[in-house]
Amino acid sequence: MNKKNKNNFTNDQLLKFYEKMFLIRKFEEKAAQLYGAGKIGGFCHLYIGQEAVVIGILSSINSEDTVITAYRDHGHILARGVDPKLVMSELTGRKDGISKGKGGSMHMFSKANRFYGGHGIVGAQVPLGVGIGFAHKYRSEKKISRVYLGDGAMSNGQVFEAFNLASLWELPVLFIIENNKYGMGTSIGRSAAGGELYERATVFGIKGEKVDGMNFFNVSESAIRAREYIEKNSKPYIIEMDTYRFRGHSMSDPGLYRTKDEVNKMKEIDPVLMMKEALLNDYKIQEDTIKDIESDIKRQIKDVEKFSLESQLPDLKELYTEVYL
């Protein structure tokens, strides 16, 4: 399944991508643990299993490009380079959180890192992301707006309105469907009629493709192809990522809608492990090098945990700040 990358990444670059994937995996495992310990409240949607999508896309992004997603956003904001301490402190609802403890798991933003959230209403981030693409075009910026959406959002009306506008106005937008097969507990087969999800955008004149979203190299190639298409044609593009979440929809999901066998079968193509195998086998990177990276991340996560638990609760006066500017 693994193959040599056609994008001429150096081994150092590939190790950086692996490091990010591993960071997201360990961060999310820690978040699950803290949730279980009652340190994280509310909704908490983990990204475990989908890491190759966000890091594959990252491999095609210029630092000035913008990203927006829905509520499964921990991996996305980490991929954009925001300090994991600030992200975990947001999950623990502390003053050092990226949103000062006022947003929570689903609402994290960083203008400096061109990350526009973090949105809790399924589908709503799609017109917003098209609007960010509009701003790029309006200002003649050479940027692309990356808009993530789930398979569940693909049956949401405003998403089609957004496809129409993006294509009609020729906006620099890359739509990325993270098709993890379930919109909460409803499988894609029970929610979406017709053929492939990405084909729903092609009727608006948006070109697209479906990609193995468990494999970093496939995602990366597709993402770079999409970027080149958008830059050359000044038109939107859509990629459907065939992916899977290993954990529930949120922490409170008993997962009765799918079998253990199904989950275990998908774990055989764990994107983080597959990336590691590729680095070892195809790129002949030393196992010790990878182990060093992993040890560093594990140490970092310990610091992140400590920081996020030691950070204070927000001041009570924060209740009334930032309602208006």
Added chain:
Amino acid sequence: MKILLPALSPTMETGNLLKWLVKEGDSVVSGDILAEIETDKATMELESPDDGKVEKILVKEGTENISVNTEIALLKVDGEEIEELPEKPIEKSPQVSSNESEPLSSELNISMNSLLNQTKENLGEKNWSEKEISMREALNQAIEEEMNLDKDVFLLGEEVAEYDGAYKVTQGLLDKFGSKRVLDTPISEHGFTGLAIGAAMAGLKPICEFMTFNFSMQAIDQIVNSAAKSLYMSGGEINVPIVFRGPNGAAARVGAQHSQCFISWFSHIPGLIVIAPSNARDAKGLLKSSIRNPNPVVFLEHELLYKEKTNVPEENDFLIPIGKGNLIKEGKDVTIIGFSMSVQRILNTLPSIEKLGISPDIIDLRSIKPLDEELIYNSVKKTNRVVIVEDGFGSTSFGSHLSYLIQSNCFDFLDSEIIKVSGKDVPMPYAENLEKLALPNTDEIVSAVKKVSYIN
């Protein structure tokens, strides 16, 4: 056959005869264009209703303010007797309006213009160079000036560009700013509203027009969940500098789905600013302030007020601060509070109220959220009596909240219950008499004033 000046829009009361395209003696067939008529919104063509010969032209071209249903020409239809002709063509119709609805203040002795002239000093406004224009033109000027001042400001909505605006508010802006900054959208409120909010998150300053606010319900999630809450839930990181604007409330006999006031809906939401001007001057000054404001602003206009004129400053710097109401008439006996169209309704009752020997404070709130509480409470502490007039449904309304605020802040000063005159809790009916009954009327306002004053 008499050719009458037709009503070419729900709110049209008069029209201008721009040009005759036929002359007396011409033969026409049904559908031929007889004349060009200018309405309050557009220039329309008047078609011949039948085959025949133009017998007489009764109203000269260039005549303005001709009432709907005025005879403007006679057509001799084959087999029809010639009707008796008037002596000479009518230059101008003597009657301005044949509409039975209540007159607006411009048709009364109390003009909004003179009230505003009196309040300018109280508001500390400087001496602007002014011109009397309609609210429609005032809004247009505000948008044009702000687009000239800031290239990040752009306008989008249905029919705002090539059609010149469904209500002509955006007339001429496409020609001035081009299609990059003035964009016609598909009929796709949920999508284009979300797009506009996203553009605002990325730093642009969109003016998002709803053809009417009834259609904003298609996009209410984006307005409430994306525009209003992002600043807070991002810990101050993402602000949304956007103006949502368009006509709100009941126009004239357009039925239940096109006649609703949404002030109570939007003013419920933390993070939104809500503005509802009653006149051209305020509309311009407040729209300019709204466009410059870094927060999401819901700017609620009223179709029936678009043609109403007041003096309006022409300068770029003319701004009316958000959150400041206006005591448009100073009295002593009762405080009557309104906003948008209800201010006009209050002014219509003023002669009847004064006849009772009552001199009211009349407050035009202008800004609903934030609210000028100080102005309200100072007035109530003086008059000790309050009547609130609002067009929206009375149930869980903005007026209900306002009366709560007044009783909790001025309890010891009140000499009477607070009375709220609201729209009735029914979907807006179509029939003329029922529609009139559904909205606050003069009798109800006068009765409320009498009741709080203990006059039988």
